[in-house]
Amino acid sequence: MSCASEYAPQLRSRGYRITPQRMAILHVLRHSGEHLSPRDVYQKAKKDFPRLTEPTVYRTLEFLVRNGLARPAQAGNGRLRYQLATGDxxxxxxxxxxxxxxxxxxxxxxxxxxxxxxxxxxxxxxxxxxxxxxxxxxxx
Amino acid sequence: MSCASEYAPQLRSRGYRITPQRMAILHVLRHSGEHLSPRDVYQKAKKDFPRLTEPTVYRTLEFLVRNGLARPAQAGNGRLRYQLATGDxxxxxxxxxxxxxxxxxxxxxxxxxxxxxxxxxxxxxxxxxxxxxxxxxxxx
DNA sequence: AACGTTATTGTAAAAACTTGCAACAAGGAA
DNA sequence: TTCCTTGTTGCAAGTTTTTACAATAACGTT
CATH class of the missing domain: 3.30.1490.190 (Ferric-uptake regulator, C-terminal dimerisarion domain)
Structure with a gap:
């Protein structure tokens, strides 16, 4: 998928690894619109990579935010939703x-x-x- | 407690009720500093009013926010903490x-x-x- | 003071999120 | 290609937060 080639170098250069889980989650963020809940991401990314688990989704979303690839958006109630860090x-x-x-x-x-x-x-x-x-x- | 007399009229005038649960929670917010987690509030307020339950704490905190008496503050991880609505x-x-x-x-x-x-x-x-x-x- | 309305609470169970740890695998080195 | 190191993941069990609904109690009215 083309997403990988775009994000991989950014991660690899900082010593992080490119995993299918991360690629699947980035792919979802990229192609499924904004304001996705962790559950949304889990369910969609699971189709690409069925072995994906929920804890991995939570950890990966946090990881992407820490590294500037994703952005958290606050829903009214305080639950976090996520989206790619573009189109601000x-x-x-x-x-x-x-x-x-x-x-x-x-x-x-x-x-x-x-x-x-x-x-x-x-x-x-x-x-x-x-x-x-x-x-x-x-x-x- | 003196807290009651201060907040009660604000709530009663809008048709809401003054309950010992609400008073105990306001008392905690008032006297226990800022950035309290729901669990902090629960454990402290329980001492005043042992029949208090956790769902009530969550609901009451939300209620106080809706009515401008408390304010939510997001901790880094997305979990909400609460404090009295002063000093914005x-x-x-x-x-x-x-x-x-x-x-x-x-x-x-x-x-x-x-x-x-x-x-x-x-x-x-x-x-x-x-x-x-x-x-x-x-x-x- | 007793009554009735209805906002509020407790209960129980589900859903959402986190954590610890052993197993796994990405990617550099041999 | 094979081996090693160590960042990541899955699993399982925990904790936190939400939900539905019946029971309760605040407080205006009688």
Whole structure:
């Protein structure tokens, strides 16, 4: 699969290994849309690689996040969902009706740079869900 | 306990009920510091009110968040911790070691105002966890 | 003070997630 | 190609969090 050739060098060069489990999970993240729960990933990746187990999925997702290949997205309830670390955008969810719109990542760029300089942290870059009240729900 | 008189009116006026479970949990949040896990809260509050059960703790914490009395803070691994909703701040979690620091809410104010004007949403205001790499983990 | 409504809780069981450890296999070296 | 090292995985058992529903109790009303 073409995914492998793209991600493998990044991992191998840091001393990590390329395994079919990791490739299957990357493949799912790449081709199955955004905001996938660990269970989503498990069920889909299992089709590619049936010996896959759930603990491996959890460990791999964490691993991919640590290495910047995936990004965690917070669902409303605190459970983590995952997606590939590209095509960056965020969401605002209406507290009233649950309606959801996207926010360009560029809006957050300057905030990130400001946080980096005041905190000493680098590579701040996160998928974020904000909450607000949409125009319709603002009517009395 | 003095906690009750402070929070009770807020809840009662919205049609919610004052229960010893809720009071015990608020008491814990008030007097046991920040970033408490549901289990921390359970074990401490149980001393005040031994009939307390774990599902009640989870439900009550969520309830307090919905009503603005408590605030969730994400630990590095995605597990939620809770604290009283005062002194608004956010977190940056290090992707490497999980270390965590606070970010002043004021840093985000202008972003929120900008998002409100471009999106039409109002009252945007969220507790957010960002991810980055802390100074120690930036060493090669 | 007793009553009724209905928000809230406890119970029990399931689902989601984590951990420890022995077995395995990726990839460099011989 | 075969051997070794050690990063990864599977297994099994633990812990944490959620769910469904019947029982309970807060509190406005009588």
């Amino acid at each position: 955008h965020h969401h605002i969810v209406c507290r009233g009706c649950g309606d959801e719109i996207e926010v360009e990542h560029s809006l957050l760029e300057s905030l990130y740079r400001k946080m980096e300089s005041t905190s000493g942290y680098k590579r701040i870059d996160s998928h974020v869900t904000f909450f607000g009240v949409c125009p319709e729900c603002q009517q009395p | 701040h956010h977190h940056i979690v290090c992707r490497g070691c999980g270390d965590e620091i606070e970010v002043e809410h004021s840093l985000l104010e202008s972003l929120y105002r900008k998002m409100e004007s471009t999106s039409g949403y109002k009252r945007i205001d969220s507790h957010v966890t960002f991810f980055g790499v802390c100074p120690e983990c930036q060493q090669p």
